Amino acid sequence: MRRIAAIAAAKVTAALSQRLKMGGGTALPGLIAERIDPNIVPEMARRLGQGSVIVTGTNGKTTTARLLRGIVRAAGLRPVANRAGSNLMRGIAAALAQAAGLDGGFAGAKRRLGLFEVDEATVPEAARALRPRLVLFTNLFRDQLDRYGEVEYVAAVWRDAVRTLGDSATVVLNADDPSIAALARVATGQALFYGVEDTSRASEGLEHAADARWCSSCGSEFVYSEVFYGHLGHWHCGANCGVARRSPLVVATRIEMEPEGTRLMITMPGGDVSARLPLTGLYNAYNVLAAVAAAVALGIEPEAIERGLGAFTAAFGRQERLTVGGRRVQVILAKNPAGLNEVLRTITADGEEKDVALFLNDGIADGRDVSWIWDVDFDLLAGKVRSLTVSGNRAWDMALRLKYAGLDSLVEVEEDTATALRRALRATPEDGNLYVVPTYTAMLQVRELLARWARQPAFWETA
Amino acid sequence: MGATAGVLGDGIVELKLRLAHLYPKLMNIYGDRGNILCLERRCRERGIKFEVTELGLGEKLKSKEHDLVFIGGAQDREQRRVAEDLVEEKGEALKEAAAKGVVILAVCGGYQLMGRYYRGAEGEELPGVGVFGLRTEHPGPDAKRFIGNVVVEWQGGTLVGFENHGGRTHLDDGVKPLGRVVTGYGNNGDDGGEGAVCGNAYGTYLHGSLLPKNPRFADHLIETALRRRYKDMEMAPLDDRVEERAHAAAVRLANRRGIISA
Ligand SMILES: [Zn+2]
Numbered sequence: 001m002r003r004i005a006a007i008a009a010a011k012v013t014a015a016l017s018q019r020l021k022m023g024g025g026t027a028l029p030g031l032i033a034e035r036i037d038p039n040i041v042p043e044m045a046r047r048l049g050q051g052s053v054i055v056t057g058t059n060g061k062t063t064t065a066r067l068l069r070g071i072v073r074a075a076g077l078r079p080v081a082n083r084a085g086s087n088l089m090r091g092i093a094a095a096l097a098q099a100a101g102l103d104g105g106f107a108g109a110k111r112r113l114g115l116f117e118v119d120e121a122t123v124p125e126a127a128r129a130l131r132p133r134l135v136l137f138t139n140l141f142r143d144q145l146d147r148y149g150e151v152e153y154v155a156a157v158w159r160d161a162v163r164t165l166g167d168s169a170t171v172v173l174n175a176d177d178p179s180i181a182a183l184a185r186v187a188t189g190q191a192l193f194y195g196v197e198d199t200s201r202a203s204e205g206l207e208h209a210a211d212a213r214w215c216s217s218c219g220s221e222f223v224y225s226e227v228f229y230g231h232l233g234h235w236h237c238g239a240n241c242g243v244a245r246r247s248p249l250v251v252a253t254r255i256e257m258e259p260e261g262t263r264l265m266i267t268m269p270g271g272d273v274s275a276r277l278p279l280t281g282l283y284n285a286y287n288v289l290a291a292v293a294a295a296v297a298l299g300i301e302p303e304a305i306e307r308g309l310g311a312f313t314a315a316f317g318r319q320e321r322l323t324v325g326g327r328r329v330q331v332i333l334a335k336n337p338a339g340l341n342e343v344l345r346t347i348t349a350d351g352e353e354k355d356v357a358l359f360l361n362d363g364i365a366d367g368r369d370v371s372w373i374w375d376v377d378f379d380l381l382a383g384k385v386r387s388l389t390v391s392g393n394r395a396w397d398m399a400l401r402l403k404y405a406g407l408d409s410l411v412e413v414e415e416d417t418a419t420a421l422r423r424a425l426r427a428t429p430e431d432g433n434l435y436v437v438p439t440y441t442a443m444l445q446v447r448e449l450l451a452r453w454a455r456q457p458a459f460w461e462t463a
Numbered sequence: 464m465g466a467t468a469g470v471l472g473d474g475i476v477e478l479k480l481r482l483a484h485l486y487p488k489l490m491n492i493y494g495d496r497g498n499i500l501c502l503e504r505r506c507r508e509r510g511i512k513f514e515v516t517e518l519g520l521g522e523k524l525k526s527k528e529h530d531l532v533f534i535g536g537a538q539d540r541e542q543r544r545v546a547e548d549l550v551e552e553k554g555e556a557l558k559e560a561a562a563k564g565v566v567i568l569a570v571c572g573g574y575q576l577m578g579r580y581y582r583g584a585e586g587e588e589l590p591g592v593g594v595f596g597l598r599t600e601h602p603g604p605d606a607k608r609f610i611g612n613v614v615v616e617w618q619g620g621t622l623v624g625f626e627n628h629g630g631r632t633h634l635d636d637g638v639k640p641l642g643r644v645v646t647g648y649g650n651n652g653d654d655g656g657e658g659a660v661c662g663n664a665y666g667t668y669l670h671g672s673l674l675p676k677n678p679r680f681a682d683h684l685i686e687t688a689l690r691r692r693y694k695d696m697e698m699a700p701l702d703d704r705v706e707e708r709a710h711a712a713a714v715r716l717a718n719r720r721g722i723i724s725a
Binding site for chain 1: 487488491492493494495496497500501504538539540544610611612625627670671672675676705706708709711712713716
């Protein structure tokens with residue numbers, strides 16, 4: 001009885017909040033469902049005929065989960081998924097409640113697969129509640145230290161969660177990230193590795209504030225023969241204690257960057273997959289590879305994987321293109337040094353001058369501590385930007401950082417989001433590309449404005 | 464005159480400062496690079512040469528070869544790795560340097576290790592260098608972490624930054640704090656003190672990065688180092704309009720947060 005009340009309450013709230021335009025309507029109904037019946041997640045998860053998958057990591061969770069959702073659908077399964085960064089327990093509860101009937105069961109339960117993007121620190125709780133058949137770890141970077149305290153804290157939380165998964169659960173791990181690869185040592189079930197082997201993608205070396213520099217076993221410094229992005233690459237312990245990158249089963253053998261997307265060749269047991277996706281940047285190649293590896297671990301055939309990738313549309317806000325006032329606008333979320341460095345590298349790759357707008361907020365979801373911008377190599381933009389608009393409530397912190405990168409003569413500071421966005425659009429030539437790079441809460445604001453202006457072509461020009 | 468300060472034509476002395484950056488790969492968690500970039504830039508703009516030597520594990524510090532020493536913050540695991548090396552390999556030289564008036568800036572984890580000892584959340588004790596008469600103790604894994612924006616009244620003005628530490632620092636009798644907390648927690652959340660000063664050695668919990676947004680404090684460090692080496696020094700002012708705006712905005716945001724959380 002209590003469960004029925006919880007599900008009904010969640011459904012009513014979801015409908016209501018959507019009607020009242022409160023946004024996606026995911027977190028609030030879940031919170032209500034949880035309050036009425038805290039056991040709703042484990043009870044309902046048990047009824048998913050295909051079990052559950054958890055996708056976690058610092059960068060790429062949303063895009064990876066979105067890609068995997070497409071693949072799973074192409075394979076004939078019906079995913080139950082949380083959306084748009086609602087990745088705490090209440091987001092999972094909301095997704096389950098909304099997909100279920102009033103009796104708590106699912107229509108077509110046999111083909112139902114739970115597919116949840118989960119916040120790093122929520123993994124143990126989510127794993128206990130969902131008893132997942134597969135957990136995919138993408139990468140571990142310093143991020144939101146004001147919330148997690150430290151990177152090592154997240155690694156420890158994950159180790160504890162992996163230990164409790166049980167033999168029947170598979171972990172899918174990024175072989176190129178030493179912190180992720182180390183999780184194989186505590187897994188009792190199977191571990192499947194994925195990695196990049198197209199060495200033409202390598203960058204010059206470790207960034208100055210790279211994470212995971214030291215061997216977790218003997219403490220010696222890792223040696224890299226290739227660095228792809230952040231601390232991701234081909235690594236081994238400098239003291240040769242035996243800790244080294246494992247040969248991955250699912251491999252990106254070729255990655256070709258194009259202005260509007262990426263072409264990928266991925267080899268795996270039982271065949272190859274080639275795909276062309278409307279996503280740019282090496283971090284997105286990793287997202288695709290991660291989703292494919294998870295699909296392989298789920299037993300999905302290469303042919304279905306290819307079809308699933310083909311049907312992909314860019315994940316919510318992570319990277320999408322809109323046309324506003326004749327300018328093409330691309331919004332790319334960046335919230336930590338490794339992520340932003342890679343975004344800057346991608347934007348500037350073709351050497352042409354770009355119009356860029358950076359939005360830095362210090363809300364809880366952004367990370368209240370903005371020190372991390374000092375670990376970003378903004379020098380990458382030198383000589384490659386035509387206009388550089390800076391906004392957000394920490395706009396002046398960003399302006400100061402950019403002064404140190406020698407970009408002060410280009411920087412236009414405007415704390416108000418809408419005014420800044422208008423200015424950035426005006427500074428962009430007609431038919432040009434504007435790259436908008438916000439932190440999380442700024443992304444929500446920017447996205448809403450752009451969506452509105454895209455519908456009313458002249459709106460952004462009015463003051 | 465030191466061998467590195469040559470006399471140019473018209474008796475103009477070529478100015479130069481040499482900084483030792485301790486454990487740049489291990490102690491860099493909160494954008495500490497900004498502090499080095501700041502000192503470098505503010506020297507360069509005034510025609511002062513600035514030389515950075517990075518010293519990692521096992522590398523000796525030579526107190527005579529440096530005018531400034533910087534050590535940043537780290538995560539617990541890195542801090543444990545550093546503690547022993549700091550005391551064994553660099554401890555004596557650091558104490559010598561401090562006694563000779565070399566300018567030392569220690570931030571967060573580095574600040575804690577410059578005290579007498581650091582006792583971690585599980586009770587394990589890390590020895591400190593003892594440049595500052597202070598001790599730091601973590602009350603235990605369940606204790607509240609001090610996280611947030613900080614505003615400090617310092618003798619030369621306001622300092623603004625961000626703190627993130629579990630350890631509580633208590634100064635020995637007679638040791639002076641760097642400043643008084645206006646917003647935030649500071650050394651221990653209790654006595655209103657933030658950081659420590661001992662001669663020309665400065666310790667603080669503030670990052671953000673600290674120096675770029677606090678140009679007066681950065682200049683105070685540079686000026687102290689210059690005067691020690693070249694006697695009568697006047698420093699030209701710089702265009703700090705962006706710095707002042709960033710400073711003011713950070714103070715405004717810190718106070719807003721302070722009011723909300725109170
Ligand atoms: Zn090793």
